[in-house]
Amino acid sequence: MQPRPVSRSPWTRSGRWTSSSTTRGRTRPTARSWTRTAPGSSRRSRSTCGWAPALWAGLAWRAWMRDQGGVVVNIASVGASVNPPGLGVYGASKAALVHLTQQLAVELAPGVRVNAVAPGVVRTALSRSLWEGREAAAGANTLLGRLGTVEEVATAVAYLVSDDAAWVTGETLVMDGGERLA
8 A cells, every 4th residue: 555645745845844644535434343343354444544654654754854854744533532333443543543643753753743633523525424414413413513624634734744833743633623522
């Protein structure tokens, strides 16, 4: 599997390499519990959320970041910290990505900052099964009364790669419209 960055250009205006979103659009939150999962069937979720980001960060580190610095932003999920029925494999793989984010922050500091965003339900084709036909009800589960948008997640990623977040590393920004508090 070839990891893909969110933006077409990983170069920032300052000439620093920025690696963002190593897992965008690659895993689907499918109803699969641990006790009903056949051995090996969760390989895609584990590979996409665990190995792919680690490999991508390692490649970027060796190619540029070791000498020039940079920023890594992983796309996790609120599924990393909540336990809805049937989403155990997906949630565990995203929890592993949150831990990897913290581990890479330790290993790549001080020249590279590593953070993650953890969106709740966002209106995308990938999450369609979670909201289609019941968008108002799905949004009503949040304090803000709506689902998130791709643009809102992109804005958070843009903040984390910017110099405005120069003292932020090893963190996961949860963006769920207050769903965990509702």
